Each structure stands twice: as C-alpha cells, then as structure tokens.
Amino acid sequence: MDAPYELIYYVGVPGRGEHVRLILEEAGASYTDTASLAMDECREVVTKTLEGGQGNPPYFAPPLFRHGDLLISQTSNILMYLGPKLGLAGSKESDAWRVNALALTALDGLSNEVHDTHHPISIEIYYEDQKEESTRRSREWVKTRLPKHLGYWEKVLKSEKSGKGSWLLGAEFTYADLVLFQCIDGTQFAFPKAMNQAKESGKFDRVFQLWEDVRARPNVAAYLAREKRQKYDWGIYRYYLGNDVSLE
C-alpha cells in the first residue's frame, strides 16, 4: 500500500501518540501528524475521525492511525501494525507476538499506572480534586510498583533471550525498545527523585543503559532535538512536587 501514514492525535502533549511518532521517526518513514495543526483544528479532526466510517467502526479515543482505507485506534495495535512494515518487530514471524507482549507490558506498567498516580479517583475530575489520593497513590506506587517494574525489565535484559545484546530481544532492535525508552523517559519526568535513586542504586543498569542507547540512535536523537518533540506537561507524565517521593 502506497497510501500515506497518518497519525491523528492531540497537539500539546507527547501522550500515547508519542510511541507512534517514535517508531515512524526511527524508521525514517514519512507521515502526517495532526499535532502540526492549531489546537482547535486538531481537536476537530480528532473528534471527526473517532466517528470511523468507510468500513471502520467508531473508536473511543486517540491515537488514531490511518493507512489507506484502514483506520485503527489503540497504541499497541498501531505499533503492531507498523512493526513488521518498518522492520522493527524482529526477524522471525513469531517475534511480532513477543514484541507486542513486551510493548503492552511497558504501556500497562510504566504508562497507565503512572498516569493513574495523578488521577487515581477519576480522569473526569481535576487533579486538584483528588490531590490527597494522588499523593497516597504516588507513595505506594514508588515504593512497590516502580521497583517491581524496573526489576522486571532488568531481568528481561539479562535473560537468555536478550542475552548479551543491548535490546529486549537481544541483538535485534525492535519497537518494544522504543516503547520502553519512552516509558522510562516519562517516568523520569514524573518521578525524578525516585528515578535518580533507582539509577544510582546500580540495580537497574541495563534498563538505564537501554534508555541511553535508544536516545543515541541517530534518527531518534535527531527527532528528540527537533521542535516537533512535544514537551511533557498535562498529559500522562506530570510533575507534582508533592508526588515526587523517594524510593525506600
């Protein structure tokens, strides 16, 4: 299919759309991105696109991705669609399923769980109206979940599968590495104190090395340096002083 790749996502935050940008940027693929529109216009396009049509059902939330007649939602789904096309889902056909499992696990643990530290009661009400619960959840999350997640990824990187390679599937770089990079990057923004302590503990050296190694990949580095890279702000990863707790 020669149709263009079209990312439909909100402007103003990296959010879940950032994972789609990273896979396209790493591959050097050309794509359109509604984040280049003015905020009102962008919102209008997102709302209209969510309606589906032309053989597609309505979808619940962006990111949305269009390729010809196909319109799909859900971050992991979009990545899984693009992975093999862009050569970033492993070399064996069966690797695509392993890569999707790893990507989903990173998105669950280090994106959804982190998001919910600032909105534990409801995403439909303001942070300020659930501040107390947010602080409690942050404290618990940093104490028990953060070490569990970092420990899991360290184990993957030291496992027989990953072996002596730098990446989650060993010598082969895949989009799961990009997803984990973005999740670690965002978690550092939200919990700088705990993440610095985790880094200095020496217990998760392979995880932080992966973060460095992804940043250093030429296409990723060039993208991160561009203005197009959205700043963290009011999205998934937010910094609140009261939530910036220490690792035990």
Add this chain to the structure above:
Amino acid sequence: MDAPYELIYYVGVPGRGEHVRLILEEAGASYTDTASLAMDECREVVTKTLEGGQGNPPYFAPPLFRHGDLLISQTSNILMYLGPKLGLAGSKESDAWRVNALALTALDGLSNEVHDTHHPISIEIYYEDQKEESTRRSREWVKTRLPKHLGYWEKVLKSEKSGKGSWLLGAEFTYADLVLFQCIDGTQFAFPKAMNQAKESGKFDRVFQLWEDVRARPNVAAYLAREKRQKYDWGIYRYYLGNDVSLE
C-alpha cells in the same frame, strides 16, 4: 502447527484468562488449562512459565499462552494470535486490526477501569486499606465512565460498520464480541444496581442484546453451564455493598 494450545493462568477466578477460554470454547478448540490443577501446583506452573526461555523473554504476569515454541503473555495479544487461526477475527485481513482495537478498548474501559474501582491506590495493598478511596472511585466511575463506555458500545453497534447485524463488525461474529460480553458480564456482577438501571433505561439496548446473544451461542452456552466456568470472587470483578451505587 499441530502443537496443543496451552493456557497458563491462575485457578479460582475468571480473570483475564477467561477471555482466552471464551475464544477457544466458542471455536470448539481443544486446549489445556492450568485452572484444572490444584491451587498450589497451578501457582508453581505460572511462576515457572513466567521465566520464559527457549527463545522467549520472561513475562510480567499471566495469562500466558503456549503454542509449540511460542510463549506469549497479554490477553489482547493472545486473542489476536488466536483470532485468525480460529476464524474469529473477521473475513478481511484488515479486520484483525479493527477487532484488536475494539478488544483493547473493552479491556481498558470495562475491565481495567472496573478493577481499579476496588484498588484505586495500589494493587499491592488490601481493599480494606483503601476502602474509602474505593467507594469514591466507584461513585465517580458509575456516574461518568460507565455511561460513557456503554454509550460508546451502543454507538458502535448502531454505526454504519455494524449496521443491521447483531455484532460489532455487523454480520460477522468476532472475538471482540466475546470480549465485550465478558466485560459486560463482569461489570454486572460488580455493579448490579447501576447495570440494571442502565438496562432498564433503554439507552443501551443493543449492548445488552449483544450480551444475551453471545450467551445464547451454542458453544458459549454449553461452556457457561459447565463447572469449568470459574465464579467471580476476588478477581477483577468484585461485589462490595458500599460500591454498589446507583446510576444518576
């Protein structure tokens, strides 16, 4: 591949493993299920299988699914792997991506969000130690999120894509219908008062009709009647009197 299908999941709750059981049961496929083991033995198998090996990375949590050399985790990933093999992912190749998007949306909204109503602060501490926050989250969830989710699914079922068929993709039954069924079924267990009110409101007739229609499919009906169907209890869907609030 003639290798057997093996589901590796905890015994004692339907949980996320139930989605995998439903697709296999609907298709009449044979499979092994660690839920038939004694509880201790089952836990041991789950823990050991999470380690990966033989070309597979370690995984974070069950359900796990083995098919020959391939071992994968993540509910939506397992379903997407099985969907086309069992003829339950639509007839066009591109439908698999639409079905996965719908399945992920149901799992996010009516499984993960419902789970978090009883564990809003942390899944690492007891419900009793986050009871107050749980009641608050339940109230907010029923008020704003439940109608939003039910309204979304009603819209899908009335859309151009679904049209006059009974199912999410119209005339074609797919595993997304099974996922939505299980999510509605569990949400009815957790929030019977609000779900009864939703049903009686007449605003979501297509959604509740889908629940009925899936239940009535011969293989599903036979499975639901068997002892093998695990009871809701301490898993994703729990009933707490204090959380059983009314729809506004």
